[in-house]
Amino acid sequence: MSNEMFTARFEDFVPRALQTAFNYVDGCDAVETIWIVGHRDGDWATGGAVYRLHGLVVLPFDVVKADPSLDNSVENQMSLQPIGREAGDLLLMDRDNGPTRFVVRYDVAAQTMNADFYYEPLRMGPEDTLTELYDAWVKRLQETGNDSADD
Secondary structure (H helix, E strand, O other), X not given: XXXXXXXXXXXXXXXXXXXXXXXXXXXXXXXXXXXXXXXXXXOEEEEEEEEEEOOEEEOHHHHHHHOOOOOOOHHHXXXXXXXXXXXXXXXXXXXXXXXXXXXXXXXXXXXXXXEEEEOOOOOOOOOOOHHHHXXXXXXXXXXXXXXXXXX
């Protein structure tokens, strides 16, 4: 798979993923940052959204901890599934030379976006799942503010 193909599909994916993530929180004024994160290990890949609301970094099902007026119902959470599916598809395009993690950060107030990529194997224990890897990245973000794709 060519790098140009990945780039084209990634550039198509990002605005749709960010819009989907913003729709999930109903365009809430308290959204400071939206991250779209994807992880790959071998033949498995996934992705999802992370938010900073009222200064708190939260996963989608925890948005009500930052803003009780938001909807974290199962039905609303299902609206985020295309992000995970498409992020996984992107990361599986080139298992040999493609990234193992990407992080898109959208600063809502500044309306700026950047993307960071990591190409080395992700550090995982033999029993770790991609969900645990995702949770570890979020925990690092919460504790240190480090939102890089580096492992």
